[in-house]
Amino acid sequence: MNRPAARRRTLQVSGESRVIGSDRIDVLVSEVGPRDGLQNVAAVMPTAAKIAWIEALIGAGLSEIEIGSFVSPKRLPQMADTAAVAAAFADETRATIMALVPNLEGAERASAAGVDKVTIPVSASRTHSLANIGMTREQAIGQVAAIRALADARATGRARIGVEVGISTAFGCTMEGPVPEDDVIRLAVAAAEAGADVVNLSDTTGMGHPAQVRRLFRRLAAELGAKAGGAHFHDTRGQGLANVVAALDAGVVTFDSSLAGLGGCPYAPGASGNIVTEDLVFLLESMGLRTGVDLERLIAARRVVAEALPGEPLYGHVAEAGLPKGFVPASAARGGA
Amino acid sequence: MNRPAARRRTLQVSGESRVIGSDRIDVLVSEVGPRDGLQNVAAVMPTAAKIAWIEALIGAGLSEIEIGSFVSPKRLPQMADTAAVAAAFADETRATIMALVPNLEGAERASAAGVDKVTIPVSASRTHSLANIGMTREQAIGQVAAIRALADARATGRARIGVEVGISTAFGCTMEGPVPEDDVIRLAVAAAEAGADVVNLSDTTGMGHPAQVRRLFRRLAAELGAKAGGAHFHDTRGQGLANVVAALDAGVVTFDSSLAGLGGCPYAPGASGNIVTEDLVFLLESMGLRTGVDLERLIAARRVVAEALPGEPLYGHVAEAGLPKGFVPASAARGGA
Numbered sequence: 185m186n187r188p189a190a191r192r193r194t195l196q197v198s199g200e201s202r203v204i205g206s207d208r209i210d211v212l213v214s215e216v217g218p219r220d221g222l223q224n225v226a227a228v229m230p231t232a233a234k235i236a237w238i239e240a241l242i243g244a245g246l247s248e249i250e251i252g253s254f255v256s257p258k259r260l261p262q263m264a265d266t267a268a269v270a271a272a273f274a275d276e277t278r279a280t281i282m283a284l285v286p287n288l289e290g291a292e293r294a295s296a297a298g299v300d301k302v303t304i305p306v307s308a309s310r311t312h313s314l315a316n317i318g319m320t321r322e323q324a325i326g327q328v329a330a331i332r333a334l335a336d337a338r339a340t341g342r343a344r345i346g347v348e349v350g351i352s353t354a355f356g357c358t359m360e361g362p363v364p365e366d367d368v369i370r371l372a373v374a375a376a377e378a379g380a381d382v383v384n385l386s387d388t389t390g391m392g393h394p395a396q397v398r399r400l401f402r403r404l405a406a407e408l409g410a411k412a413g414g415a416h417f418h419d420t421r422g423q424g425l426a427n428v429v430a431a432l433d434a435g436v437v438t439f440d441s442s443l444a445g446l447g448g449c450p451y452a453p454g455a456s457g458n459i460v461t462e463d464l465v466f467l468l469e470s471m472g473l474r475t476g477v478d479l480e481r482l483i484a485a486r487r488v489v490a491e492a493l494p495g496e497p498l499y500g501h502v503a504e505a506g507l508p509k510g511f512v513p514a515s516a517a518r519g520g521a
Numbered sequence: 522m523n524r525p526a527a528r529r530r531t532l533q534v535s536g537e538s539r540v541i542g543s544d545r546i547d548v549l550v551s552e553v554g555p556r557d558g559l560q561n562v563a564a565v566m567p568t569a570a571k572i573a574w575i576e577a578l579i580g581a582g583l584s585e586i587e588i589g590s591f592v593s594p595k596r597l598p599q600m601a602d603t604a605a606v607a608a609a610f611a612d613e614t615r616a617t618i619m620a621l622v623p624n625l626e627g628a629e630r631a632s633a634a635g636v637d638k639v640t641i642p643v644s645a646s647r648t649h650s651l652a653n654i655g656m657t658r659e660q661a662i663g664q665v666a667a668i669r670a671l672a673d674a675r676a677t678g679r680a681r682i683g684v685e686v687g688i689s690t691a692f693g694c695t696m697e698g699p700v701p702e703d704d705v706i707r708l709a710v711a712a713a714e715a716g717a718d719v720v721n722l723s724d725t726t727g728m729g730h731p732a733q734v735r736r737l738f739r740r741l742a743a744e745l746g747a748k749a750g751g752a753h754f755h756d757t758r759g760q761g762l763a764n765v766v767a768a769l770d771a772g773v774v775t776f777d778s779s780l781a782g783l784g785g786c787p788y789a790p791g792a793s794g795n796i797v798t799e800d801l802v803f804l805l806e807s808m809g810l811r812t813g814v815d816l817e818r819l820i821a822a823r824r825v826v827a828e829a830l831p832g833e834p835l836y837g838h839v840a841e842a843g844l845p846k847g848f849v850p851a852s853a854a855r856g857g858a
Contacts (some may be wrong), residue, residue: 361847391845393807394766421845422800422838423807426762429731433770456842463759470730470760501759505793508728508758510698 210473210514212248212438213465214414215241217489218269219250219284220458221446222262225496231265233492235272240485241279241443245477245515246461248280250303250440254290270297282346286317291331294345295338301346302335303384304328306375308368309357312388316352325374332379349375350384350416354400356391365396369403382413384440387427390420390456394430401434414438417459419445424459425467432473439464444486445499460500462486469513476515479507547810547851549585549775550802551751552578554826555606556587556621557795558783559599562833568602570829572609577822578616578780582814582852583798585617587640587777591627607634619683623654628668631682632675638683639672640721641665643712645705646694649725653689662711669716686712687721687753691737693728702733706740719750721777724764727757727793731767738771751775754796756782756836761796762804769810776801781823782836797837799823806850813852816844 218238222229229237238249251273252266266283273281282301285291294302306324307313313321328349335345353360354368372383385400397415405412415431415438417424428439442458465477483503490498555571566574575586588610589603603620610618619638622628631639643661644650650658665686672682690697691705709720722737734752742749752768752775754761765776779795802814820840827835 356845356847358846361845389845390842391848393804395808420838420842421803422797423762423804425760426766426804429763429766460759466758467730467760467763471732501757505727505757508693508698508726509695510693511728 208474209247209476210437211432211468211475212414213246213461213468213475213477214248214250214282214438214440215246215443215461216250216416216440216458217241217442217444217446217461219252219263220440221442221444223253223260224457225262225446225493227493227496228262228264229492231268233488234265234269237443237485237488237492238269238273240481240488242276244481244485245475246279246482247476248282248301250282250284251299253284253286254293254297255284255286267293267297270294270299274298280346282348285331287319287327288330288334291334291345295334299345301348302331303348303350304331304375304380305352305386306349306371307352307357307388308363308371309353309360311359312353312357315359321371325371325378328375328378328380335379346382347380348382348384348413349380350386350413351375352386352388354385354392355387355396356389358389358391365400365403368400369407372404373407376408376411380411382411383408384413384416384438386416386440387418388416390418390423392417392427393423394426397427397430398434401431401436405435414440416440418457419459420456425463428459428464428467432471443482444489444503446489446496457499460502462500462502466502466507469515470511472514474515474518478515479513545811546584546813547774548769548805548812549751550583550798550805550812550814551585551587551619551775551777552583552780552798553587553753553777553795554578554779554781554783554798556589556600557777558779558781560590560597561794562599562783562830564830564833565599565601566829568605570825571602571606574780574822574825574829575606575610577818577825579613581818581822582812583616583819584813585619585638587619587621588636590621590623591630591634592621592623604630604634607631607636611635617683619685622668624656624664625667625671628671628682632671636682638685639668640685640687641668641712641717642689642723643686643708644689644694644725645700645708646690646697648696649690649694652696658708662708662715665712665715665717672716683719684717685719685721685750686717687723687750688712689723689725691722691729692724692733693726695726695728702737702740705737706744709741710744713745713748717748719748720745721750721753721775723753723777724755725753727755727760729754729764730760731763734764734767735771738768738773742772751777753777755794756796757793762800765796765801765804769808780819781826781840783826783833794836797839799837799839803839803844806852807848809851811852811855815852816850 253263257264280300283299285302441461441464443461445457445460590600594601617637622639778798778801780798782794782797
């Protein structure tokens with residue numbers, strides 16, 4: 185198999201360093217359901233249910249959770265309680281607690297709420313940037329620099345908020361169509377220069393394909409080195425896990441996904457949900473790549489979502505088909521989980 | 522991109538040779554819906570509807586269609602009219618008309634019906650072999666030899682029925698669990714020695730993963746050379762297209778799939794449908810690999826199935842999401858279709 189090089193990356197988490205690509209896990213699965221999933225659902229999940237869901241996710245072994253976003257509650261009422269959710273995990277040591285922030289104001293709220301890490305969307309498409317965050321791409325890069333300065337100013341000892349940038353519409357835009365790869369790389373470089381610790385590429389619109397994924401992530405690694413980040417894929421056209429295989433080939437070791445495939449982007453018409461965490465973990469563990477996630481506990485965590493969001497469709501093949509007879513996950517075989 | 526080597530293979534079709542990997546197409550998509558799809562559907566599709574469906578598939582540019590199987594009509598009443606369907610395509614020159622046959626008797630009926638090619642299932646799992654075709658694996662290899670002799674005896678000039686073998690449960694068995702890879706390769710070699718023109722590997726049960734797919738298809742190519750065949754994947758656990766990416770890496774250039782993801786194996790409990798032809802073609806064409814298939818006409822062909830099988834679920838992401846803005850398929854860009 186084309187095993188990705190065991191790239192060791194150190195993510196800064198408040199008070200400690202977390203080593204990814206260590207002896208414990210080979211690939212980091214970053215759960216985005218409580219943010220990317222919920223923001224595309226009409227119903228507002230009660231705070232207690234969000235906390236129970238995140239508890240269940242961490243209990244299943246997920247070590248990074250995007251718990252919400254600090255945006256205007258008028259625009260996304262589902263995210264109005266993100267600070268309260270963060271407070272419930274203030275002393276969490278098993279997982280990195282992260283939140284999406286579109287600007288400095290959001291980052292200030294995130295910092296006050298005590299999250300470990302923020303992720304900032306910077307769109308590769310001009311039109312999507314204006315629609316999604318009401319800023320030009322250049323203004324978004326300016327916010328990255330301001331958030332970097334904030335993180336440095338608030339740092340105490342080794343504890344410092346991690347700053348991640350996700351380049352959205354990196355594989356195409358529903359409004360503009362194909363997005364020039366040079367634009368994607370130029371913005372990724374600008375985000376890194378503005379102070380991002382790591383820069384991800386996001387297929388917000390589910391337009392990416394494996395050849396493009398290999399090409400763009402190889403360019404990202406060549407340009408950004410240790411700041412080259414993970415992949416955020418949507419399964420709009422069923423290509424999500426195919427793109428994961430291509431990204432693994434290109435050395436990517438961090439993937440965003442959403443339990444039960446909840447999610448999407450309300451400002452990219454036609455874009456549907458994130459890749460399904462259960463199916464992603466099954467893929468990786470089958471291939472011998474340890475995620476540290478217990479698949480049976482992960483599948484059981486769907487119940488929390490089903491009860492909190494009655495009538496909301498839950499996706500995922502593995503949860504429906506069950507694990508194959510005789511299946512031994514890599515984490516169990518090699519002592520990762 | 523990891524473009525598969527432009528392997529040139531010549532499939533024997535009645536009266537002519539068809540070159541795959543030629544200037545016209547890079548990857549052969551072999552449609553199995555009228556056989557693998559329908560055999561897992563409770564309703565019996567009327568003969569006229571089958572013919573209209575196959576016409577639509579050929580019209581969309583698919584150049585190989587598995588139109589049915591020659592099995593006991595008591596066991597699979599959906600397949601009772603396969604000879605009548607074959608008769609409707611007796612003079613078809615745009616596509617290879619093939620049928621599944623489990624034994625010599627089926628091959629005799631297929632030959633009389635005038636199909637271009639037969640495919641014979643040989644299970645890598647002892648238990649599945651007995652359940653699926655009522656024969657041991659060794660008896661199944663014996664049938665391959667008998668069918669080879671029949672094909673040679675009935676050959677006239679260059680016209681000769683093609684003989685394909687598909688190794689089923691090659692990636693795992695719902696009854697036995699993991700299947701030793703040595704068993705898979707041993708049976709593939711035995712099938713080739715018994716006279717198969719080409720030997721495919723089938724993930725009948727949707728248990729395969731990309732690392733296993735790369736490994737097994739590389740071994741198959743090393744052992745069988747020009748007789749190493751294509752991949753037949755099911756999407757039971759959502760890994761179908763991920764496995765296609767891995768198979769492409771291993772040099773595979775032929776893939777089975779089913780329009781709207783109809784299909785499965787009624788004798789492998791828990792196994793669900795084939796990979797979706799529309800999503801497969803989108804994957805390949807996006808990656809720059811010409812299939813010769815017109816995606817819009819392919820999506821339109823779903824209507825024939827929807828009308829003939831009311832209430833039957835149709836799957837597929839691309840049909841639901843539509844083609845991305847600005848999408849240019851490789852076949853159009855490079856003059857394949």
